[in-house]
Amino acid sequence: MKHVAMVILTAAAIAFVLPSEAAIYTANLNGGNENPATPSAGTGSTTVALDTTTHTLQVIVSFSGLTSGTTASHIHCCVAPNGNAGVATTTPTFTGFPLGVTSGSYNQTFNTLAASTWNPAFITANGGTPASAEAVLAAGLVAGQAYLNIHTTNFPGGEIRGFLLALSTASSVVPTLSQWAMGLLAAVLVLAGAFVMRKRSA
Numbered sequence: 001m002k003h004v005a006m007v008i009l010t011a012a013a014i015a016f017v018l019p020s021e022a023a024i025y026t027a028n029l030n031g032g033n034e035n036p037a038t039p040s041a042g043t044g045s046t047t048v049a050l051d052t053t054t055h056t057l058q059v060i061v062s063f064s065g066l067t068s069g070t071t072a073s074h075i076h077c078c079v080a081p082n083g084n085a086g087v088a089t090t091t092p093t094f095t096g097f098p099l100g101v102t103s104g105s106y107n108q109t110f111n112t113l114a115a116s117t118w119n120p121a122f123i124t125a126n127g128g129t130p131a132s133a134e135a136v137l138a139a140g141l142v143a144g145q146a147y148l149n150i151h152t153t154n155f156p157g158g159e160i161r162g163f164l165l166a167l168s169t170a171s172s173v174v175p176t177l178s179q180w181a182m183g184l185l186a187a188v189l190v191l192a193g194a195f196v197m198r199k200r201s202a
Contacts (some may be wrong), residue, residue, distance in 0.1 A: 027162030
């Protein structure tokens with residue numbers, strides 16, 4: 001019975017410590033990936049994590065060397081490489097994305113059941129709800145038919161971009177503060193439970 005209780009407590013701790021499962025996608029961003037290609041020497045990278053269980057979309061971007069200031073950034077879907085597709089995510093740009101700069105970084109998590117996460121036209125064209133938009137983007141990512149684009153003053157159609165490719169299905173990229181806090185609490189509960197059971201055994 002003691003071992004069963006310890007297993008339950010340990011499982012609870014692990015559940016709190018580990019972030020939820022998410023499908024991870026990455027891309028290198030450059031001018032050659034644009035259509036038509038741009039002569040920009042700018043480069044960047046992105047990691048996108050979509051969790052259709054917790055309905056979150058985490059977008060991490062780093063970029064530098066652009067020819068002019070940024071005006072917008074989005075995920076576009078769905079088209080086979082190296083085609084062009086409409087904007088899927090928030091318009092006119094990702095919330096909080098650094099604008100008017102030639103280099104920067106970004107990390108934001110979106111609620112995929114919120115209409116504000118999506119381009120209204122993408123919702124309308126894909127089932128009419130945020131949930132249906134999420135499903136279409138998820139399928140597009142799996143098929144390698146979604147890309148992240150960074151738009152600038154010199155290249156309003158996009159200066160650098162990259163098609164997102166699956167990395168793995170693993171834990172979300174960055175645990176939230178609440179996940180760390182709950183993990184710490186669960187670990188304390190495990191230690192407390194072990195102490196109590198040890199006292200009873202004695």
